[in-house]
Amino acid sequence: MSDYRQMWADLGLDLEAHDRLLEALPPTYHDVYLTQPHRPRGMEYFDFVVNEIHGLRIQELQQHKQQGGKVIGTFCVFVPEEIIRAAGGICIGLCSGLETGSGEVDKVLPRQVCPLIRSFMGFKLGKICPYFESCDLVVGETTCDGKKKAFELLADYIPVHVMETPQMKRERDYQFWREEIKEFAAKIEEITGQKITAASLKQCISDTNAKRRALLRLAGLRRHRPAPISGKDSLLIEQIAMYDDVARFTQQVNRLCDELEERVKAGTGVAPAKAPRLIVSGTPMAIPNWKVPHIIESTGAVIVAEEMCTGLRYFEGLVPEDASSLEEAYAGLARRYLNINCAVFTPNTDRTQRIMELVQEYQADGVIHVSLSFCDPYSIEANRVEKACRQAGIPLLKLETDYGQEDTEQLKTRVEAFLEILK
Amino acid sequence: MSDYRQMWADLGLDLEAHDRLLEALPPTYHDVYLTQPHRPRGMEYFDFVVNEIHGLRIQELQQHKQQGGKVIGTFCVFVPEEIIRAAGGICIGLCSGLETGSGEVDKVLPRQVCPLIRSFMGFKLGKICPYFESCDLVVGETTCDGKKKAFELLADYIPVHVMETPQMKRERDYQFWREEIKEFAAKIEEITGQKITAASLKQCISDTNAKRRALLRLAGLRRHRPAPISGKDSLLIEQIAMYDDVARFTQQVNRLCDELEERVKAGTGVAPAKAPRLIVSGTPMAIPNWKVPHIIESTGAVIVAEEMCTGLRYFEGLVPEDASSLEEAYAGLARRYLNINCAVFTPNTDRTQRIMELVQEYQADGVIHVSLSFCDPYSIEANRVEKACRQAGIPLLKLETDYGQEDTEQLKTRVEAFLEILK
Numbered sequence: 001m002s003d004y005r006q007m008w009a010d011l012g013l014d015l016e017a018h019d020r021l022l023e024a025l026p027p028t029y030h031d032v033y034l035t036q037p038h039r040p041r042g043m044e045y046f047d048f049v050v051n052e053i054h055g056l057r058i059q060e061l062q063q064h065k066q067q068g069g070k071v072i073g074t075f076c077v078f079v080p081e082e083i084i085r086a087a088g089g090i091c092i093g094l095c096s097g098l099e100t101g102s103g104e105v106d107k108v109l110p111r112q113v114c115p116l117i118r119s120f121m122g123f124k125l126g127k128i129c130p131y132f133e134s135c136d137l138v139v140g141e142t143t144c145d146g147k148k149k150a151f152e153l154l155a156d157y158i159p160v161h162v163m164e165t166p167q168m169k170r171e172r173d174y175q176f177w178r179e180e181i182k183e184f185a186a187k188i189e190e191i192t193g194q195k196i197t198a199a200s201l202k203q204c205i206s207d208t209n210a211k212r213r214a215l216l217r218l219a220g221l222r223r224h225r226p227a228p229i230s231g232k233d234s235l236l237i238e239q240i241a242m243y244d245d246v247a248r249f250t251q252q253v254n255r256l257c258d259e260l261e262e263r264v265k266a267g268t269g270v271a272p273a274k275a276p277r278l279i280v281s282g283t284p285m286a287i288p289n290w291k292v293p294h295i296i297e298s299t300g301a302v303i304v305a306e307e308m309c310t311g312l313r314y315f316e317g318l319v320p321e322d323a324s325s326l327e328e329a330y331a332g333l334a335r336r337y338l339n340i341n342c343a344v345f346t347p348n349t350d351r352t353q354r355i356m357e358l359v360q361e362y363q364a365d366g367v368i369h370v371s372l373s374f375c376d377p378y379s380i381e382a383n384r385v386e387k388a389c390r391q392a393g394i395p396l397l398k399l400e401t402d403y404g405q406e407d408t409e410q411l412k413t414r415v416e417a418f419l420e421i422l423k
Numbered sequence: 424m425s426d427y428r429q430m431w432a433d434l435g436l437d438l439e440a441h442d443r444l445l446e447a448l449p450p451t452y453h454d455v456y457l458t459q460p461h462r463p464r465g466m467e468y469f470d471f472v473v474n475e476i477h478g479l480r481i482q483e484l485q486q487h488k489q490q491g492g493k494v495i496g497t498f499c500v501f502v503p504e505e506i507i508r509a510a511g512g513i514c515i516g517l518c519s520g521l522e523t524g525s526g527e528v529d530k531v532l533p534r535q536v537c538p539l540i541r542s543f544m545g546f547k548l549g550k551i552c553p554y555f556e557s558c559d560l561v562v563g564e565t566t567c568d569g570k571k572k573a574f575e576l577l578a579d580y581i582p583v584h585v586m587e588t589p590q591m592k593r594e595r596d597y598q599f600w601r602e603e604i605k606e607f608a609a610k611i612e613e614i615t616g617q618k619i620t621a622a623s624l625k626q627c628i629s630d631t632n633a634k635r636r637a638l639l640r641l642a643g644l645r646r647h648r649p650a651p652i653s654g655k656d657s658l659l660i661e662q663i664a665m666y667d668d669v670a671r672f673t674q675q676v677n678r679l680c681d682e683l684e685e686r687v688k689a690g691t692g693v694a695p696a697k698a699p700r701l702i703v704s705g706t707p708m709a710i711p712n713w714k715v716p717h718i719i720e721s722t723g724a725v726i727v728a729e730e731m732c733t734g735l736r737y738f739e740g741l742v743p744e745d746a747s748s749l750e751e752a753y754a755g756l757a758r759r760y761l762n763i764n765c766a767v768f769t770p771n772t773d774r775t776q777r778i779m780e781l782v783q784e785y786q787a788d789g790v791i792h793v794s795l796s797f798c799d800p801y802s803i804e805a806n807r808v809e810k811a812c813r814q815a816g817i818p819l820l821k822l823e824t825d826y827g828q829e830d831t832e833q834l835k836t837r838v839e840a841f842l843e844i845l846k
Contacts, residue, residue: 110802110823112535142590145568148769149803162769164596167565167587176599346571346585374797379533380572400533 226269231303649692654726
């Protein structure tokens with residue numbers, strides 16, 4: 001990656017700190033990903049993308065910017081990426097998933113805050129995220145208290161636009177959210193200097209739906225027994241979905257699915273047919289936070305679905321493609337995005353119901369609920385998931401963890417004990 | 424209080440657990456309150472009310488219920504009490520402020536949740552709060568993640584109506600909030616079986632404003648040097664404001680203020696004129712959470728204002744009394760309540776600005792920011808308060824604590840060190 005040093009320096013990265021970050025990643029990736037047995041060949045592309053996470057993709061963003069394009073960063077699946085691209089922007093999910101720059105973070109944030117929030121603040125304060133440094137605007141939202149308030153602090157360092165996401169899903173909330181989306185579109189137009197047209201938005205809705213369809217196809221293939229792909233690889237693809245080029249990514253996911261279809265036909269998989277099948281549900285897992293999936297699959301179990309923002313919540317639900325006006329397109333976007341089953345809604349019974357359905361659809365033997373530390377929405381909603389699982393007789397394991405490695409052995413013990421119960 | 428045992432039994436309280444609770448309170452109250460020097464005589468009424476907190480007031484609620492009246496409980500200064508009373512209900516602030524029933528609470532809530540939330544869940548699960556057991560409805564809100572999600576669990580045990588409070592203060596938010604208030608009014612009418620009329624609402628707005636004016640009068644008197652009343656006593660009155668009978672309370676606060684006016688004229692106070700004057704700002708302090716004020720005033724300093732929900736946020740801002748229709752009255756309520764400077768709003772610059780003003784108005788020497796543990800809105804916003812204080816050259820001490828007594832000595836040391844700086 002040394003060819004990119006000039007680019008990183010031009011972006012104003014702290015090169016020394018950034019070097020330390022990059023040095024830490026490859027061994028992790030090797031151990032977690034490259035040693036997996038029976039990996040599909042199609043994973044090569046995604047390995048390449050991760051390898052170039054601070055290289056080629058950043059170069060692409062810079063080229064886009066040199067041609068007058070804008071880069072918009074987000075932290076949430078509620079931000080309608082269609083709108084950003086319809087105005088000529090590139091939408092990227094920003095860095096987190098790693099404990100970094102704690103010393104600097106402690107100066108601005110309390111310790112008892114969700115590690116995802118501390119992480120993105122650390123990436124920004126430490127100047128080690130080339131995505132952050134490429135952004136013309138960061139789009140925040142009011143989903144959870146921690147992010148909502150942290151965006152106020154982040155705005156000291158980078159332009160931030162905050163979308164007010166509703167807390168319920170009634171008709172009044174939908175109308176509110178539709179107006180919020182229109183205001184967001186106006187803000188994006190202002191940043192990119194490019195008007196969103198009915199045609200450009202239609203095209204971007206269609207492209208994004210194609211990406212979602214590819215991911216849904218991948219998800220569908222995981223319903224088969226034996227599982228044709230590991231949960232870790234699937235998670236990786238879902239993580240990459242948030243920052244890769246849309247058309248290229250869609251093509252590569254579909255190519256991988258062609259291969260997986262062959263596997264399904266041949267009855268081959270990444271684990272034996274009798275391997276325990278699990279659904280992981282909870283808070284998002286940002287690159288390189290593969291800790292829990294790695295622990296789970298190292299036991300011989302296979303994860304068949306992620307009911308998470310880095311997972312089904314990101315790509316379930318398509319936006320209608322037949323809008324006859326911009327207004328109608330915004331309405332369709334508002335409906336689709338408000339349907340996301342995030343724990344910030346109250347009540348959020350659709351999520352627990354969806355988990356019950358997923359267990360059937362994916363022939364799962366149990367559910368592992370994973371919440372980031374200090375995440376009130378998910379850690380409290382775990383009680384509702386527990387209640388629903390108990391009523392349906394579905395085994396559930398509740399975990400709470402952060403980005404550190406200190407609890408690895410403890411988590412491992414608990415996962416192993418849970419798998420014993422499933423037998 | 425033994426005369427009330429039958430009433431408590433009829434309410435379904437766990438009498439043994441309730442006895443333990445009551446036994447723990449009187450010594451605390453004696454040490455914190457009754458040993459204060461130079462207390463105004465007018466505090467006798469409030470001492471009496473606290474002493475009868477689970478007695479006479481509960482009896483009044485029961486009498487109201489026997490006559491077909493309803494009791495509505497709330498946890499937040501955003502719930503418009505005028506509406507509850509305009510429909511013939513009694514509005515009471517519910518129990519928290521004390522660590523209780525941890526064993527039961529741990530079964531439903533994570534440990535890393537704000538102590539206020541764990542406390543109200545403990546009061547309900549442990550059946551030791553006669554207010555909870557008197558309630559026909561609990562009104563929740565979506566102010567913070569923890570409460571928002573905990574209300575879903577609470578609804579397993581008692582009817583809950585949740586108001587969706589906005590996250591910003593734009594015109595769209597105001598319109599949304601006005602509709603929410605109207606929906607709330609319809610819900611309250613359904614519960615009480617009594618229609619709200621323009622006349623009944625006008626009367627209740629006027630009564631509530633009278634209560635606010637009495638509290639504002641008390642606050643105004645505290646601007647004088649020497650302070651005519653302690654911060655602890657003022658806080659107690661602000662706490663009692665949330666559950667006492669409105670007319671009686673208003674009268675008693677005004678009577679106390681008459682006495683304090685005499686003190687101001689005579690130049691007498693509860694502490695020497697040169698005593699350090701402090702503003703306490705942050706999360707609410709529910710009865711019997713007097714820990715930090717007790718620590719502060721035990722050092723010889725005097726608290727002159729509470730920028731808290733149990734404080735100025737509760738009574739600053741009057742509702743217009745000249746509404747010519749119900750619709751106009753709801754609009755006035757919506758404006759007044761949306762103006763509350765709670766940290767759940769983003770941005771919430773009005774709060775930091777108000778703190779700066781308070782320091783001038785109350786001749787304060789410094790600010791102590793107190794946040795409950797795990798409260799993201801306040802603990803993160805503390806950074807904004809810190810920034811504003813630094814720019815204005817106002818000394819600030821940031822504390823984070825819970826309802827336990829384990830950190831008392833540590834807090835004392837920090838407060839004493841802070842006061843050294845002020846000298």
